[in-house]
Amino acid sequence: MPTIAAKILSEKAGIGRAANAGEIVECEVDYVMVNDITGVPAFEVFQELGNANEMRTEKVVVIQDHYVPNKDVESAEQARALRSYARRYQIEDYYEIGRGGICHQVMIEEGFVAPGRLIIGADSHTCSYGALGAFSTGVGSTEAAAAMATGRLWFKVPETQKFVINGELRRYVMGKDIILHIIGEIGVSGSLYKAQEFYGTAIENLSLSDRITISNMAVEAGAKAGIIPPDEKVFDFLRGRVRGEYRAVYADGNEEDYEEVVEYDAAAIVPTVAKPFSPDNTVPASELDVLIDQAYLGSCTNGRIEDLRVAAELLKGRKVNPAVRMIVVPASEKVFQQAIEEGLITIFLEAGAFVCGPTCGACLGGHMGVLAQGERCISTTNRNFIGRMGHKDSEVYLANPAVVAASALNGRITDPTGF
Amino acid sequence: MRIWKFGDNVDTDQIIPADYLTTGDAKKLAAHAFAKVRPEFAKEVKQGDIIVAGENFGCGSSREHAPRALLGAGVRCVIAKSFARIFFRNSINIGLPLIEADVSDRIEEGDEIEIRFEDGVITNHTKRAEYQFTPLPEFMQRLLQSGGLINYIKRMK
Structure with a gap:
């Protein structure tokens, strides 16, 4: 099962072999991201775990973005609670308003995301980072808390669907149209429990920004991840930006490794x-x-x-x-x-x-x-x-x-x- | 016990609209469950009620507030043809039982049903019928029996 998803999960599980689709593996995650809506419940759950657990603060990223600037007293209280948790646990990677932005953009801009990494976030659009060749997926607050405590989380290795988009896109046709077109074809449960990978000349020619749009909406088809093999555009973007080392992971390129392979003609996609x-x-x-x-x-x-x-x-x-x-x-x-x-x-x-x-x-x-x-x-x-x-x-x-x-x-x- | 029926692709924005995401408290969230699409739900739902739905239940946002709202409302379990994956994990992790079974066409609101989780059997007393389902993997059943992931981790210590 040497798809990108299976390879990253196998590597992070440290099992020394490629895990099979359907297998449950326990993986070391690189980062756990929470925002102002999901963060407070996550820290509360972490506290419930008791004092025996030290927080793996080096993996935790906290970003205020959903109800910012605060929309009412309740959201202001929630933001304050998150701020005080970040202080109490000495979270270095805390992004206050005015110094960050929307969580997924911040994660990418600030160099947390890189090829081959395994990142979870308590926000469903965490799958965005697949555009840089990472395996990233959304989780709930309880799972985020468990990962804050242990640095690890269990995953079921997904089947992978391969989408190949060849040809030239027409003017004003963007990554958004590619992913809307695909979701329109396969439906909102078309990738349920599965990972997606994207290939083809149209994907290669896309800007990183357009690729992020595609990976971002993988979850709207129910997918666990939407991954694009990283290339020079990704490496250039990461130069001088990425935190730590990384190693790109690629699929073996065997069509039979995929649950299905679907091809699209880029020129036929319209706004x-x-x-x-x-x-x-x-x-x-x-x-x-x-x-x-x-x-x-x-x-x-x-x-x-x-x-x-x-x-x-x-x-x-x-x-x-x-x-x-x-x-x-x-x-x-x-x-x-x-x-x-x-x-x-x-x-x-x-x-x-x-x-x-x-x-x-x-x-x-x-x-x-x-x-x-x-x-x-x-x-x-x-x-x-x-x-x-x-x-x-x-x-x-x-x-x-x-x-x-x-x-x-x-x-x-x-x-x-x-x- | 009351059955509440829903269709396909019930998203987490329907289960708990973003307007109410300023608390993680299950009881407080329960007061706004399905506020936009089915306002009577929060008022009438009782401890032990069951939700029966179609495909892809819980799609959309990763907000754990959705299963928390259902748990806080006293929902005993959700039976659906399929579940969105984040909702599925969130539910098991907080101790809300889920059953994946294609029975939406065979159970009506008002039916009296009984569930045997370990055996994978739903008995519809009103229709005098039985439906089989694949019980959750043992690991997830253990999580549920512990009352969710946190209690499970605590017990493991």
Whole structure:
């Protein structure tokens, strides 16, 4: 079973052989990440374990990102509790607001993520790090606590599906469209209990940012991990950034090692939208004629500098439709800073968009852009479940940054190809 | 005992909306379980009730608050055709029993059912029928019997 997932898990289990799919192995994890929602319950559970357990603080990363800046007294109390746990246990890798950003972007930017590593996070989009050749997956607070205490966690070695995307992508077709297209084909349970690996010339030609979008949404098909074999783009990104040593892990390249191999023609993928209330409810953007109230550009899925550049290119010198509120949220303080330096923030402001610092807020319906009853939002985020961004009768349409920008200008969902 | 039926792909945003994620306390979370999609649930659910659902129950966010809310509401177990993997692990880890069985078409709300976890048998007294399921692996049954991962680790010491 020498897929990347099986190899990393086998190596981290130290069993000296390749584990088989279905086998349960206990692995040493490289990092455990928690945020302001999942972190406090994790520390509480850790305390329940009693004094006998020292915390493996060198593996723990704590990031305030979901309800930041705090949305109400309860979330402020929760953030304070997390802050005080981080102090009590002397967590060095603690990211306060203003000095970090959305957890997955921070994990990648700050060099925690590298090829061959095994990283768990108490957030389902932890699978994002597969784009750098790591095995990373979301866990609950209790498991995070167990790993904080022992540095280890059990895993069932998953079967792996191989997705091969060859050919050239059309203009304004991005990583988001590739993953929405795949989820639309296989469904939201199409990868349940499995790992995904992505290959092909279209993947090789993608920016790291677009690859992160693909791995980020692996979980929306139920996958445990979404892994892309690391190449020079990854190694270049990590130079001068990565913490410690790393070793890239590759699959053996035998098709029979995979549960299935599915091929796609990149040229046939169009700007794609997932309609409410499921990420697999996909249609070409060009087939929709839907009026929108809000356009959201941001999140761990599509809040990177590359995403902001694409949207700014469309918005430059134009105005957001008067009926639309556009919200732009860079994924981290570093992305924010770079967007200022490149003049992108000025473009957004001049177009009439609202811009704020990094937060998960609106993506999960917390704050900073929740929807009223009946409102519709075109969004670069990852989920369009019932009531995800606000009222239970509001609607979220998922799309890439170019579709969001074009739709913001037109006031209705728009394929950017004609711009 | 009451059966609460749900469809496919019940996500954790439905089980516990993000609005209420400012506590990890099971009882407090239980007061808002299914608040957006089924507001009567939190008011009417009783200790020992059972949830019966279709595919991919618990998909989406990794929030352990979801199984905690169900445990706090007194839900005895969730029976579904399949579970999202993070929800599955979270549930076992906090001591909420799950049964993977394709019985959603054969159990109605109002049916009286009995579950024998070790034998892998659901008896539907109303319909006078029995359904088999594969019991959880022994390791997970031990976790559940201990009351979850933390109690299990404590016992191992």
